[in-house]
Amino acid sequence: MNEKGDPENASYYHIVNPSTNIGVGVEVTHSFSTNVNTITVGTQHALDPLTTIKA
Template structure:
């Protein structure tokens, strides 16, 4: 994205059953220390709105933490480290805060680029 510190977009998916609107704001553009974002999705088929709020924080130039939560009770987080140029190691987790009896999901990912 250019030097803009704010981004707003709205989209409609190919099937036409939902519409999205999102907002993106970099709190400190010189260091990309914190990013705050929000998204609203409306499903025409079920007439349900979902609002998601998230943030991103760069621990250092190679390590990033991302957290998001929505009004349906889903919360997720990840930590991502770039250990080689364009090669990423990611640990992520997600849980449904409204269904404590369901076990949380945990994932590991390794993306390698030559």
């Protein structure tokens, strides 16, 4: 089955605190062929100018 163009994606990223580079992001994917939604959430935080934690 050819599924090109089947999934639709939408994403959003927002910096909550620029001084510590705290940000959150979310991506929503919908597959029309299987009628399944997938939500992915992530965050980041800068410990110092050279170290960033992402989850």
